Amino acid sequence: MVSDPLLLVFEVFVFPGFLFVCLLALVSQWFKRKIIARMQNRMGPTYVGPVGLAQPFADALKLLFVKELVVNRGILWAVALFVVTLGVCAISASTLLLPIAPLQLVSPYDVFILIYVLLYVTFAFILVGLMSSNPFSATGSSRYMAMIVVAEPALALSLVASTLVYYNIMPLSIGVTMSVSPLSMYDIIVTVLVGVSLFIILLAKGMLKPYDIPEAETEIAGGFAAELSGPLLGMTMLLHDVEIAFLTLIYTLLVLKGPYPFTLAEPAGWVVVFAKYFIVLFLASVIAASVGRLRIEQALRHLLKYSFVLSIIAFVVALVFKYIT
């Protein structure tokens, strides 16, 4: 059992749990907005804090402390707020599996625990749209549901494929896979395939262009977020940013091997982790600013061709390697 429960509580609440994930998500939101603004010849956030760095914090606080709640007649407001908060907290708790945690928890087959916990976020986005009586919200949720039919299995297969490479150290452990360095020959081949697949999933699940179909503002008035306002909108935006930040962090640690060629015991290792994190976020933001939105059936075909098929190939290759070695 865990020897230091207080450290575990600190991890869940502060680092790398709730507080750290929320801070990272809001800083990432600022970074993404700045990059996209620069690509569109705008300035992005500038008003609050140095170079507008505190703008996402100000937005979140403003939404949390609104003087008057504006609630749609048909929305299950309290339940929606609970579901969205549950999503943010589920991601916060799943950071215990990451090697950046001072006390990293690992177990055999923990990849399935991560997949299960991430499903809370998916269900939160679906439910928050379906809990409103607005047809735009229902349309947004419907589109999201259609996309996850392909994106969720691809995510699960990619994560399982990565863990299969280090099956001999610990069976299907995402925590161990993210901690192993240097790279093995087999790992490089599987990681390249998983890397492409996971990057597309990051764009799709993060609802970044060209996959921002469920919340298309100009088309369906914000989709599942059409009827949200005040604290509920603030928490939904936070969940959105937290999911992007967490998936980017997973990508950094799993595909780009986190602090490699250093370790997290050295300060240079942390610098490398954050440098890689912001490079991934930069690429995602550049793509989001450069391309137009796909139609839902185009997005499904894209996800199938470039993400799901690659994740199946990665899974088969990892399985073959497992039995060769």
Add this chain to the structure above:
Amino acid sequence: MQVTLDPFTLMLVMSTGFLVLTCIFVGIMYLIVSRKVRVTSAYLCGEDEKDFSKSLSPGGSPMYWGATEVLKKCLKTLRESIHTGFIDDWFSLMIPFMMVLVVISVAASIIVGGV
């Protein structure tokens, strides 16, 4: 530092962690959110709510649609090759399919069960 747990304990630790966290933050939100509430009708870009009341029926059908859309080509090929009206066409597709299933199940029993 890495701590190895069994999967059930890890599941228990993580689930407890996020449920406690959720209860605390929902409690804090309940305390800080405004008590002044203004109830509004649905935002429909100026359209009347009555026009949309019957068209809304959210459910799981988009997931079925997504699956059929993704497998459209595959389903079309299957439909065209099986539903021809001739039993021979049905057999010529189903027998190789059954054989593939047998091969997969034998291979799986060898790999997993070590037969």
